Amino acid sequence: MKWTELSDNWCPVARTLSVVGDRWTLLILRDCFLGLSRFEQFIESSGMTRHILAERLKRLVEAGILERRQYSAGPKRYDYVLTEKGQELAPALLTLKDWGKKHMPVRRATNA
Amino acid sequence: MKWTELSDNWCPVARTLSVVGDRWTLLILRDCFLGLSRFEQFIESSGMTRHILAERLKRLVEAGILERRQYSAGPKRYDYVLTEKGQELAPALLTLKDWGKKHMPVRRATNA
DNA sequence: TGCCTTAGTTCCAAAATGAAACTTATGGAG
């Protein structure tokens, strides 16, 4: 079964996962909730490759979760901000955070 | 950056994703919350391949989220049940469900 | 004996990912 086929699944959890059920995608959203919005910021914060980031951002925009917004007219540049639909994923991110704090202790320090 | 490196990330969301940040893994957990526990049940319910299912179940057991339990001594057979740690992922699944119900309407019927 | 069930494993082609270099468009230093 292909990922995309999940978008019409009877189960709302499966449908949600068809768009955000991917490590990198959820990390991008975490970064958005932390206030980041630019390509280079996501790269630096999450450690994913530009390749994947570009692909995921495209998906998220198509899904109506992020909006691609021009923030500079000089050299035309774009960043990404949460739509209202995207904002409403906050509770999901928060439950994942809480679970992680409780059940996934840090073993050694990193700086990512 | 590799998936596993995420398990020691400073961010609790990232650490959580290092173990459940994958479509199939979350669908397995959904099935567990629906009361399923056996290999063949997960296969039928989720549509994933046996290959992937076996791999994910191993991960989830190692992570202490599921427990592999022998349920038949005749032909030795095993199934998988949520540990307490696993049970506590319920709120996360519920928020994903709520978001899906609100923002991911079904376009056409499926029978998966 | 021979077929059924159930939890896996194996094999291979196809798709996704990681790493790193390259592109495009413009601003600014000298």
Next chain:
DNA sequence: CTCCATAAGTTTCATTTTGGAACTAAGGCA
């Protein structure tokens, strides 16, 4: 004007993961 820097991507290619389908193991049952 020339050259370097910034920032958002794109391209290329080797490696990894996935999907699909067949195969194995260990009994049960007729």
